[in-house]
Amino acid sequence: MVHAFLIHTLIPGSTKLLYHQIYAQDSQLRHVSDNGVIGERKRCLVECAAQVHSEYQFRRAVIGRSVEDDVQRIHSEDTLPEFELGYTRLEKDSPFNTEKIAVWLGAGYTCFTLICEKTENRMLAETVLKTLIRFLQQHVGLLTSPTEACTKPERISVILDKFLPQGNLLFMNHRVIRQLEKETESIIKQ
Numbered sequence: 001m002v003h004a005f006l007i008h009t010l011i012p013g014s015t016k017l018l019y020h021q022i023y024a025q026d027s028q029l030r031h032v033s034d035n036g037v038i039g040e041r042k043r044c045l046v047e048c049a050a051q052v053h054s055e056y057q058f059r060r061a062v063i064g065r066s067v068e069d070d071v072q073r074i075h076s077e078d079t080l081p082e083f084e085l086g087y088t089r090l091e092k093d094s095p096f097n098t099e100k101i102a103v104w105l106g107a108g109y110t111c112f113t114l115i116c117e118k119t120e121n122r123m124l125a126e127t128v129l130k131t132l133i134r135f136l137q138q139h140v141g142l143l144t145s146p147t148e149a150c151t152k153p154e155r156i157s158v159i160l161d162k163f164l165p166q167g168n169l170l171f172m173n174h175r176v177i178r179q180l181e182k183e184t185e186s187i188i189k190q
Contacts, residue, residue, distance in 0.1 A: 001120065002167040003100060005132075005160060006113040007142065007149045008049040010106050015053035018110075018149035020045050021160055023167025044095030052104045052113050055088050081107040081143065083133075087122060090115065105129055110146045112136075116169075124169050131177060135159050139188055158187050 007019040022041060088102040096115075103125040104113040112133055114125050133143075140148050140155050149156060162180045163170070172180070 002114050002116050002125070002164060002169060003096070004045060004048075004113075004115040005164065006045060006049055006111075006115070007136075007146070007156075008053065008111050008113070009109055009146060010053060010056055010111045011109050012057065015046070015049045015111075017042070017046050017049050018146055019153060019156055021157070047095045048090060048102055048115060049111075049113065051090065052086070052088050052102055052106075052111060055086055056084060056104075056106050056111060059084060059086070083107045083130075085126065089118075103129060105133060108143055108146075110143055121169065124171065128164060128169050128172075131172065132159065132163050135163065135181065135184065139184070155188055159184055162187075 002023055004023060005021045006017060009016045009018065020042070022045075083105040084107065086102075086104050086106070088104065090096060090100040090102055092099050099118045100115050101118050101120065101122065102113050102115050103122055104111055105126075106112070112129055114129055116122075116125055136142050136156060136159055137144075139159060140152050142148055162184045163172075170176075
């Protein structure tokens with residue numbers, strides 16, 4: 001089960017949460033009072049994004065590949081760039097009541113993260129995340145312009161509803177993906 005889907009920045013410095021979709025029940029997050037639930041949820045998700053951001057920046061420093069190289073590649077080619085894949089362990093109470101795993105893919109200034117149960121199939125999560133990114137880039141253009149996540153949240157929601165229904169990871173072959181793509185495009189064109 002996926003507990004949350006995040007789109008956040010990877011620029012040096014602090015990360016900014018551009019879009020999030022929560023699938024988990026409130027009981028999954030640390031105990032908070034009713035009047036502070038929304039603010040606490042967002043703070044917890046920003047904390048998760050910051051952990052992923054830190055891991056990404058560390059890997060970039062070790063590899064020596066700059067973000068500018070990725071950005072130039074994204075703008076010059078019409079294909080998806082080479083993504084940095086990672087799995088970050090989110091310990092108990094940091095920020096969820098139980099241990100979770102963050103599966104993330106980052107390139108350029110944008111990172112896409114799925115927060116899953118620690119026992120979730122990570123290869124399936126990675127495959128679904130790559131499929132989501134492909135369709136998000138096609139219909140929203142998030143890799144070339146990450147701020148589109150703030151201006152077109154309804155398109156992102158439609159894509160998530162089709163490829164990640166209620167936070168469930170789906171095994172999909174090419175025929176299922178093609179059918180979901182047709183359904184998604186008909187909804188977005190309306």
